Amino acid sequence: MAFCVSPYILPLPSRRVTLQGVTLFSQLSFSQLSGTFANVVSILLGGGLGLLLGRRMPERTQRTLLQTLGLVTVYIALNMAGSLNTLRAGPLPGVIAALVALALGAVAGEAMHLEEGLEQLGEYLRRRFSGSGRFTEGFLAASLLFCIGPMAIIGGLQNGLTGDSSTYMLKGTLDGIAAIALAGVYGAGVLFAALPVLVLQGGISLLAGGLAGVLAGGNPQTLTDNPYIQLITGMGGIMIVGMAVNLMLAGLGLEDRRVRLGSLLPALVIAPLLLWALQGLG
Numbered sequence: 001m002a003f004c005v006s007p008y009i010l011p012l013p014s015r016r017v018t019l020q021g022v023t024l025f026s027q028l029s030f031s032q033l034s035g036t037f038a039n040v041v042s043i044l045l046g047g048g049l050g051l052l053l054g055r056r057m058p059e060r061t062q063r064t065l066l067q068t069l070g071l072v073t074v075y076i077a078l079n080m081a082g083s084l085n086t087l088r089a090g091p092l093p094g095v096i097a098a099l100v101a102l103a104l105g106a107v108a109g110e111a112m113h114l115e116e117g118l119e120q121l122g123e124y125l126r127r128r129f130s131g132s133g134r135f136t137e138g139f140l141a142a143s144l145l146f147c148i149g150p151m152a153i154i155g156g157l158q159n160g161l162t163g164d165s166s167t168y169m170l171k172g173t174l175d176g177i178a179a180i181a182l183a184g185v186y187g188a189g190v191l192f193a194a195l196p197v198l199v200l201q202g203g204i205s206l207l208a209g210g211l212a213g214v215l216a217g218g219n220p221q222t223l224t225d226n227p228y229i230q231l232i233t234g235m236g237g238i239m240i241v242g243m244a245v246n247l248m249l250a251g252l253g254l255e256d257r258r259v260r261l262g263s264l265l266p267a268l269v270i271a272p273l274l275l276w277a278l279q280g281l282g
Helices: 002-009 011-053 059-086 094-111 114-132 134-147 150-162 166-186 188-216 220-225 227-251 267-281
Strands: none
Touching: 011 134, 011 150, 011 166, 011 188, 059 094, 059 166, 059 227, 094 114, 094 227, 094 267, 134 166, 134 188, 150 166, 150 188, 150 227, 166 188, 166 227, 227 267
16 A cells, blocks of 8 residues: 555655756756847847848948947947956956956967968858758858857856856847848848857856856855956957957958957967966965
């Protein structure tokens, strides 16, 4: 009798615990993925609008939109860079530590030819799949544009570590505008670029969210005061200023003068190592 009754009695507490755990996990995951979801929706909406508009948007309107986005990007980026004002990296102010990390990252990135490597990767994929039609070409072009760049990495770290989705909201706006133009040229393949964005950015956010518990010591509110988070956020703001400059240059038809942001990506790895070394000196 006990054997027959126990399956109906004993599992009840574990079911409640499981349900509570699932609810908590869902809440945390949604907070960490909110920016990614918004980015995906913006690509779908922008791509859908691009399919409707086609090539009807005048070139001067496209350039004005790029310039407007550049101005807003500067505002948000400077707010992020402001986190360096209160940071001390051992004997150095935070802004000097960020400068050193960015300079070392630029040297490393140029030595590895990261900017050229990213361009060659895009060109290889374009040639490799060009025979599959404009659907595939549009998918690849949009995927590379939306997934490669500092905002994809910085936004995931920011969203996963602190729950702040502002960088991905900004990126989503930029991607949505870009999707309008791309979909007008390539068609529906651009909309499917939302899938790699979901996988890549969602993965970065969730991994960063797992790291948040370690950095915060169980208290997420301490993350904003963590020097490593302050340094990465501030450096990210400076790099996003570079993206704003690129947007303004594109609006002026001067894309060949753009900031080589791909070469700065190693700085995101160098920065925490540099901060750790400087704190040992302080």
